[in-house]
Amino acid sequence: MTAVRRLTEDMINRIAAGEVVERPASVVKELVENAIDAGAKRVEIVTAGGGASLIRVTDDGGGMTHDDLGLAIDRHCTSKLTDDLLDIRTLGFRGEALASIGSVARLSIASRHASEPHGWEIVVEGGLVHPPRPAGLNAGTRVEVSDLFFSTPARLKFLKGERAESSAITDIVKRLAMAHPEVRFSLAGSDRGAIDYPVAHGDEPFVERLGQILSQDFVDNSLAIEATREGVRLSGYAGLPTYNRANGLQQFLFVNGRPVRDKLLMGALRAGYADVMSRDRHPVAALRIDLEPHGVDVNVHPAKSDVRFRDPGLVRGLIVGALRNAIHQAGHRSATTGGGATIAAFRTGAPPSAAAWRPSAPMPAFGNAAAPSWRDWANAPAPAPHFSEAAQPAFAAVSQPSADARANAVAANDPTDRPLGAARAQVHENYIIAQTDHGIVIVDQHAAHERLVYERLKTALARSGVARQILLIPDIIDLPEDDVARLLKRADELAELGLAIESFGPGAVAVRETPALLGELDTRSLLVDLADDLAEWDDTTRLREKLDHVAATMACHGSVRSGRRLRPEEMDALLREMEATPGSGQCNHGRPTYVELKLADIERLFGRR
Ligand code: ADP
Numbered sequence: 001m002t003a004v005r006r007l008t009e010d011m012i013n014r015i016a017a018g019e020v021v022e023r024p025a026s027v028v029k030e031l032v033e034n035a036i037d038a039g040a041k042r043v044e045i046v047t048a049g050g051g052a053s054l055i056r057v058t059d060d061g062g063g064m065t066h067d068d069l070g071l072a073i074d075r076h077c078t079s080k081l082t083d084d085l086l087d088i089r090t091l092g093f094r095g096e097a098l099a100s101i102g103s104v105a106r107l108s109i110a111s112r113h114a115s116e117p118h119g120w121e122i123v124v125e126g127g128l129v130h131p132p133r134p135a136g137l138n139a140g141t142r143v144e145v146s147d148l149f150f151s152t153p154a155r156l157k158f159l160k161g162e163r164a165e166s167s168a169i170t171d172i173v174k175r176l177a178m179a180h181p182e183v184r185f186s187l188a189g190s191d192r193g194a195i196d197y198p199v200a201h202g203d204e205p206f207v208e209r210l211g212q213i214l215s216q217d218f219v220d221n222s223l224a225i226e227a228t229r230e231g232v233r234l235s236g237y238a239g240l241p242t243y244n245r246a247n248g249l250q251q252f253l254f255v256n257g258r259p260v261r262d263k264l265l266m267g268a269l270r271a272g273y274a275d276v277m278s279r280d281r282h283p284v285a286a287l288r289i290d291l292e293p294h295g296v297d298v299n300v301h302p303a304k305s306d307v308r309f310r311d312p313g314l315v316r317g318l319i320v321g322a323l324r325n326a327i328h329q330a331g332h333r334s335a336t337t338g339g340g341a342t343i344a345a346f347r348t349g350a351p352p353s354a355a356a357w358r359p360s361a362p363m364p365a366f367g368n369a370a371a372p373s374w375r376d377w378a379n380a381p382a383p384a385p386h387f388s389e390a391a392q393p394a395f396a397a398v399s400q401p402s403a404d405a406r407a408n409a410v411a412a413n414d415p416t417d418r419p420l421g422a423a424r425a426q427v428h429e430n431y432i433i434a435q436t437d438h439g440i441v442i443v444d445q446h447a448a449h450e451r452l453v454y455e456r457l458k459t460a461l462a463r464s465g466v467a468r469q470i471l472l473i474p475d476i477i478d479l480p481e482d483d484v485a486r487l488l489k490r491a492d493e494l495a496e497l498g499l500a501i502e503s504f505g506p507g508a509v510a511v512r513e514t515p516a517l518l519g520e521l522d523t524r525s526l527l528v529d530l531a532d533d534l535a536e537w538d539d540t541t542r543l544r545e546k547l548d549h550v551a552a553t554m555a556c557h558g559s560v561r562s563g564r565r566l567r568p569e570e571m572d573a574l575l576r577e578m579e580a581t582p583g584s585g586q587c588n589h590g591r592p593t594y595v596e597l598k599l600a601d602i603e604r605l606f607g608r609r
């Protein structure tokens with residue numbers, strides 16, 4: 001074993017840099033945070049080579065004096081921290097970003113403070129500091145970082161492609177710009193399309209900024225959120241449940257003006273939508289939490305994107321409650337309670353009073369009045385049971401099997417002994433009611449169909465045998481440029497999977513062919529979801545490796561919607577196909593495709609057990 005020795009300053013900085021500077025986007029984050037902390041009203045960012053070859057951030061903030069500049073690039077030198085680590089009012093406070101960056105790249109900082117006649121420039125190369133030289137510039141600071149990771153080649157190898165790094169930078173800038181609508185941001189470079197977010201001058205700068213960054217579409221499809229509890233304020237906008245995405249990249253969360261990716265907050269956001277969104281869909285939201293600095297610890301990780309709240313339960317409750325409230329008030333609640341929960345709700349309900357329990361009209365006259373069972377009802381001989389007036393409307397919606405059908409039902413081949421039974425009726429144009437030997441089955445026709453399409457598609461894709469249908473007129477879909485680029489890059493792979501797209505000028509693609517199995521489909525939302533999927537996957541991930549996922553995304557947009565009336569044979573065919581298809585018991589969103597009520601359950605509902 002070698003003796004214990006003290007690490008050199010340069011080594012210490014490089015170790016710290018491992019945590020602070022993970023990729024080019026982290027450099028951009030640190031530099032832009034410094035500009036905001038310096039009181040800048042305008043921040044200009046330029047990148048090249050996905051930020052690996054160049055990052056330049058120019059601001060019009062307070063700048064640094066000659067002496068400050070010399071100190072700023074030293075580790076643990078900061079102008080921001082007082083003695084109280086829990087009283088943090090700036091984005092930076094650890095005093096290690098510039099030192100870290102200087103140890104793994106070529107860093108040059110030119111800055112001018114109002115108290116000095118001219119500016120100064122300092123250069124650091126892989127930890128080696130050159131003394132400050134006079135420099136001509138207006139008030140403010142210009143930081144240039146080039147050849148990132150030239151001194152730590154191992155890190156360089158971990159960088160993703162230029163496009164991925166450049167879009168990670170865009171993401172960071174969007175988040176910081178969203179948190180600071182009072183500052184103008186521009187981002188440009190040879191590796192990207194330019195963006196510019198001018199200062200919002202209206203009454204609601206945050207909403208204006210959201211419109212600039214997320215599109216007016218989001219603003220129009222979202223709910224204003226505003227709630228305060230015990231000094232913690234939640235404000236912002238949350239998308240309607242129907243305005244959802246395939247991943248969480250469109251979730252923007254801020255704590256005291258700091259963009260965070262905090263598990264607690266993301267979990268609370270999810271929980272707020274739990275009742276109204278399937279597990280594989282993600283809400284779009286931009287939410288700000290503001291509280292007294294002592295209520296939150298941001299010194300959890302060098303990247304400062306995790307936080308610890310002093311009272312996590314309070315914050316979670318505030319978010320979940322406010323979201324549920326807003327969604328409920330918007331009237332967009334969709335009931336997706338599982339069958340088990342329904343039964344449980346019935347079971348746990350207070351025993352009904354005798355008066356409420358007894359129907360006002362005479363009890364229906366069943367064939368066997370003494371002990372009617374489901375079987376008795378279904379096979380009841382004519383005359384048909386006599387229902388009270390009050391009960392009529394509920395049954396009117398049922399397409400009653402004709403007398404003939406009922407006669408057939410008793411025939412020897414009546415499939416009530418099959419797991420999903422014999423179809424008896426379709427109600428509300430989406431639910432198939434089937435009779436089994438031991439109860440009834442209710443099938444969600446839309447969900448079931450979607451699952452079957454998914455399974456067929458998956459099989460076809462695996463065999464490369466996807467039949468395509470050529471669209472008579474190509475669908476032209478407008479999409480953000482990032483999305484267009486992502487999709488076109490994968491055009492060959494998508495074509496293999498039955499989806500033929502091609503470029504249609506900037507910001508649009510033309511869809512020429514779609515998988516025939518999907519029937520008529522909403523190509524726009526399919527492409528949006530596929531682009532979301534691609535954004536999440538590594539550039540090197542082959543779509544074939546994600547076949548299940550792609551098939552699920554496609555099936556979701558191509559299935560027969562509820563609302564189609566099915567003939568009895570069609571219903572039975574659907575039930576038989578479900579029985580023959582593994583995994584057909586739940587739809588692609590994890591909801592059940594059917595629920596079964598055992599006779600015993602039904603009897604319990606009626607207080608017979
Ligand atoms: P921290 O932001 O945690 O203090 P940094 O290493 O990022 O640490 O910066 C060190 C110091 O350099 C800051 O505290 C600040 O005083 C100064 N500084 C850095 N960037 C700027 C800038 N753009 N304008 C003015 N001062 C800056």
Ligand code: MG
Nearest residue numbers: 030034092097
């Ligand atoms: Mg900083």
